[in-house]
Amino acid sequence: MHEISVLKQAVDIAEKTAQENNIARIAYLTLEVGELSGFIPVFFYKYYPIVTENRPVFDGSELKIISVTGEALCKECSAMYNVMKEEGRCPKCGSRSKKILGGREFRIKEIGFDENLV
Numbered sequence: 001m002h003e004i005s006v007l008k009q010a011v012d013i014a015e016k017t018a019q020e021n022n023i024a025r026i027a028y029l030t031l032e033v034g035e036l037s038g039f040i041p042v043f044f045y046k047y048y049p050i051v052t053e054n055r056p057v058f059d060g061s062e063l064k065i066i067s068v069t070g071e072a073l074c075k076e077c078s079a080m081y082n083v084m085k086e087e088g089r090c091p092k093c094g095s096r097s098k099k100i101l102g103g104r105e106f107r108i109k110e111i112g113f114d115e116n117l118v
């Protein structure tokens with residue numbers, strides 16, 4: 001359920017960026033969401049219309065989400081593996097001791113402006 005608050009923050013930033021650049025309309029907002037961030041993309045899609053309601057700059061805009069794979073480096077044998085796929089255990093040596101290399105991110109990747117409406 002914390003998806004709605006981070007999504008609101010992202011939408012606030014996008015709206016502010018549009019205002020600062022005199023952009024009338026945002027075409028799309030692309031977010032990068034890591035598999036290990038704890039955020040579930042389906043909720044972002046669900047909340048997007050709610051969060052952007054009564055914000056004309058987002059009229060007709062689209063939310064895009066890029067999922068970032070959870071990658072880890074095994075501290076025992078230095079193997080790299082997909083955390084979700086291997087359920088947090090090194091497939092090579094079975095150790096759970098690892099360094100997370102990626103997949104915890106939540107960030108705005110791109111704010112797409114509608115050029116025709118600038």
Ligand SMILES: [Zn+2]
Nearest residue numbers: 074077090093
């Ligand atoms: Zn290992």
